[in-house]
Amino acid sequence: MTTTVKLLINGEFVESQTTEWRDIINPATQDVLARVPFATTDEVDRAVASAQAAFKTWRKTPIGARSRIFLKYQQLIREHMKELAAILTAEQGKTLADAEGDVFRGLEVVEHAAGIGNLQLGELANNVASGVDTYTLLQPLGVCAGITPFNFPAMIPLWMFPMAIATGNTFVLKPSEQDPMVTMRLCELALEAGIPPGVLNVVHGGPNVVNAICDHRDIKAVSFVGSTRVGTHVYHRASQAGKRVQCMMGAKNHAIVLPDANKEQTLNNLAGAAFGAAGQRCMAVSVAVLVGEAHDWLPDLVTKAKGLKVSAGHESGTDVGPLISCAALDRVGSLIERGVSEGATLSLDGRNPSISGYANGNFVGPTIFDGVTREMSIYKEEIFGPVLCVMHAATLDDAIELINANPNGNGVAIFTRSGAAARHFQEEIDVGQVGINVPIPVPVPIFSFTGSRASKLGDLGPYGKQVVQFYTQTKTVTERWFDENDVGTVNTTINLK
Numbered sequence: 001m002t003t004t005v006k007l008l009i010n011g012e013f014v015e016s017q018t019t020e021w022r023d024i025i026n027p028a029t030q031d032v033l034a035r036v037p038f039a040t041t042d043e044v045d046r047a048v049a050s051a052q053a054a055f056k057t058w059r060k061t062p063i064g065a066r067s068r069i070f071l072k073y074q075q076l077i078r079e080h081m082k083e084l085a086a087i088l089t090a091e092q093g094k095t096l097a098d099a100e101g102d103v104f105r106g107l108e109v110v111e112h113a114a115g116i117g118n119l120q121l122g123e124l125a126n127n128v129a130s131g132v133d134t135y136t137l138l139q140p141l142g143v144c145a146g147i148t149p150f151n152f153p154a155m156i157p158l159w160m161f162p163m164a165i166a167t168g169n170t171f172v173l174k175p176s177e178q179d180p181m182v183t184m185r186l187c188e189l190a191l192e193a194g195i196p197p198g199v200l201n202v203v204h205g206g207p208n209v210v211n212a213i214c215d216h217r218d219i220k221a222v223s224f225v226g227s228t229r230v231g232t233h234v235y236h237r238a239s240q241a242g243k244r245v246q247c248m249m250g251a252k253n254h255a256i257v258l259p260d261a262n263k264e265q266t267l268n269n270l271a272g273a274a275f276g277a278a279g280q281r282c283m284a285v286s287v288a289v290l291v292g293e294a295h296d297w298l299p300d301l302v303t304k305a306k307g308l309k310v311s312a313g314h315e316s317g318t319d320v321g322p323l324i325s326c327a328a329l330d331r332v333g334s335l336i337e338r339g340v341s342e343g344a345t346l347s348l349d350g351r352n353p354s355i356s357g358y359a360n361g362n363f364v365g366p367t368i369f370d371g372v373t374r375e376m377s378i379y380k381e382e383i384f385g386p387v388l389c390v391m392h393a394a395t396l397d398d399a400i401e402l403i404n405a406n407p408n409g410n411g412v413a414i415f416t417r418s419g420a421a422a423r424h425f426q427e428e429i430d431v432g433q434v435g436i437n438v439p440i441p442v443p444v445p446i447f448s449f450t451g452s453r454a455s456k457l458g459d460l461g462p463y464g465k466q467v468v469q470f471y472t473q474t475k476t477v478t479e480r481w482f483d484e485n486d487v488g489t490v491n492t493t494i495n496l497k
């Protein structure tokens with residue numbers, strides 16, 4: 001019998017009573033790995049109620065006790081790295097090495113959460129008036145919720161619940177219904193590390209569960225990562241219900257290549273960032289803008305892309321795994337067709353690769369379009385597959401203008417040996433995360449994830465210092481202690497005296 005993914009409510013992994021289930025499918029083989037429930041409204045309510053009850057005590061848990069749980073948790077994740085990566089690869093498809101990277105980038109946030117004592121600090125000003133001090137407290141909000149996408153089933157849940165819980169909140173997580181198994185293993189380890197019952201809860205499902213989270217009166221904040229369409233819906237619906245919301249959404253990330261760049265390093269970086277994880281990264285490079293003579297490098301880029309091995313993620317030497325689902329395969333295939341019919345030149349066609357031993361996998365090999373224009377669907381839409389659009393620009397300023405005119409603002413990169421060009425680029429480019437000879441500039445957690453423009457709704461990003469602000473309410477206390485001998489006078493002004 002197929003195993004079922006459990007809900008996590010009040011510290012117990014419980015079977016859902018729903019009648020609606022979905023298969024979790026290995027995208028390289030189409031084998032059914034398990035079934036995931038679409039939780040009932042009653043189950044969502046119970047998860048929120050358990051988080052609400054746990055908040056009463058968790059919010060008062062001393063910093064050291066919270067911190068030590070995350071110290072233990074990071075150790076457990078390290079010890080289980082191989083096991084976590086194997087689960088992740090089976091349900092998501094990415095290579096084992098990249099799956100370890102997925103877990104590791106989340107692990108870094110857990111390490112950051114262990115340092116909460118240095119992060120959740122208020123401010124104090126002494127003697128703002130005679131004998132009066134003002135200080136701030138960063139207090140937890142209550143029950144917070146997270147909704148996550150399929151493409152980083154370890155890293156993105158770990159962007160959310162560790163920092164929310166470390167700051168004194170309790171949490172309800174709704175993982176992607178496409179690959180929730182590694183997320184659940186991470187939740188088991190979180191309980192083993194000492195997270196008390198009710199502090200972390202998990203409900204599974206689709207739109208109905210997401211809407212229930214957006215509407216729930218006892219949830220104070222919602223963190224969402226996923227597509228622009230769903231994120232925009234979540235932002236409006238949850239904000240309407242009075243919640244604090246942050247949504248990290250879709251992207252179209254450009255890499256500018258100047259002709260003075262180191263050619264070999266640049267092409268290696270481009271190929272890795274465009275085709276790694278089968279292009280299913282929100283920070284994947286999906287557009288290369290070749291400036292001036294850098295255009296002549298295209299044939300060498302095609303050769304590099306052709307040399308990448310497409311196969312199941314657990315096969316050794318694999319560079320490009322399968323797409324997450326048959327639906328994703330159809331979508332990417334139809335966008336490639338549109339690229340051709342709209343007049344782009346297909347320099348490398350990765351459709352229908354023949355993968356020995358994996359005839360049923362959702363594979364698309366590296367695909368490169370040249371001569372792409374701003375009007376084409378392959379430029380306007382996020383393809384989320386191993387498809388690189390190549391465009392040309394006469395000058396760096398033309399390339400900057402192109403990118404600033406694109407609505408998205410998740411990531412951008414430049415390859416050059418010129419400090420002056422790089423400096424000009426970083427100053428003029430209107431994108432939230434900038435790489436200089438770094439193709440995927442996802443910040444480490446001492447900074448925050450800072451996608452911008454259409455790639456983000458809400459002011460504060462995940463992890464780093466910004467997320468401490470997101471998950472807390474600032475309370476400002478103005479305090480005076482009377483000197484018993486000084487009776488003072490009546491003050492009828494607004495001034496502190």
Ligand code: NAD
Nearest residue numbers: 148149150175176206207210226227230248249250251282
């Ligand atoms: P998605 O938007 O389809 O799903 C995200 C979450 O929303 C899932 O938990 C899903 O169950 C839920 N959902 C799906 N449809 C819904 C609906 N109609 N109503 C309410 N909830 C719904 O995204 P995905 O396909 O899982 O992930 C890929 C997308 O995520 C890409 O667009 C990618 O760029 C984006 N992404 C962005 C970032 C970032 O940091 N900016 C990071 C990773 C992924």
